[in-house]
Amino acid sequence: MSLNDELAAFYRSRSHEIPAAAHEVMKRADRDFAASGQAGRALNVGGTAPRFSLPAADGTTVTLDALLADGPVVLTFYRGAWCPFFNLALRALQQRLGEITARGARLVAVSPQIPDESLSLTEKHELGFPVLSDLGCDTAKQYGLSFDLPEELAAVYESLGFDLQRVNGGHPHTLPIPATYVIDRDATVRWAFVDTDYKTRAEPSDLLAALDDLT
Numbered sequence: 001m002s003l004n005d006e007l008a009a010f011y012r013s014r015s016h017e018i019p020a021a022a023h024e025v026m027k028r029a030d031r032d033f034a035a036s037g038q039a040g041r042a043l044n045v046g047g048t049a050p051r052f053s054l055p056a057a058d059g060t061t062v063t064l065d066a067l068l069a070d071g072p073v074v075l076t077f078y079r080g081a082w083c084p085f086f087n088l089a090l091r092a093l094q095q096r097l098g099e100i101t102a103r104g105a106r107l108v109a110v111s112p113q114i115p116d117e118s119l120s121l122t123e124k125h126e127l128g129f130p131v132l133s134d135l136g137c138d139t140a141k142q143y144g145l146s147f148d149l150p151e152e153l154a155a156v157y158e159s160l161g162f163d164l165q166r167v168n169g170g171h172p173h174t175l176p177i178p179a180t181y182v183i184d185r186d187a188t189v190r191w192a193f194v195d196t197d198y199k200t201r202a203e204p205s206d207l208l209a210a211l212d213d214l215t
Contacts, residue, residue, distance in 0.1 A: 042144035140176035
């Protein structure tokens with residue numbers, strides 16, 4: 001089963017647990033966001049990846065330049081550990097981490113969560129790659145991925161128990177579009193997956209193929 005097949009099956013199995021009124025708000029927000037065209041304006045293939053310097057879960061600072069010094073980079077932006085779709089995608093990436101590193105690439109994840117939340121996530125899933133904190137989505141904004149939740153959707157998330165005020169360090173409404181990039185050593189984006197639909201993610205097999213194309 002592909003990752004997106006797994007995500008779709010998870011959505012079908014869990015969507016009935018969300019109250020009907022909340023579900024309608026979420027679907028309406030999804031439609032409006034897709035219609036906004038922001039995904040098409042985000043950084044894409046051929047663009048130059050903006051440099052960043054972000055804190056990792058272990059307290060160190062990670063820069064894109066340092067990562068690229070070792071080879072190409074697989075950079076994935078996610079909304080947070082509170083998102084079950086991300087957790088499934090994260091597990092799929094961790095399972096293919098050996099294949100990514102065997103191709104000489106580094107995998108790194110970025111979210112708007114505070115470092116303590118990233119540390120908990122790293123320990124829970126026994127991750128073998130850095131998880132970086134982009135408070136306020138300043139880096140995501142440079143990539144064209146940052147957006148603000150509509151008020152009614154933010155209220156729904158709060159009603160579902162997602163404490164974004166705390167986990168995002170005082171930036172509860174600002175999130176990144178889930179996206180994954182393959183960045184060559186000269187900082188050029190060679191492959192990109194950007195989709196406003198948070199239930200859809202880059203297939204690990206596709207990014208591996210993109211890494212193969214670099215060589």
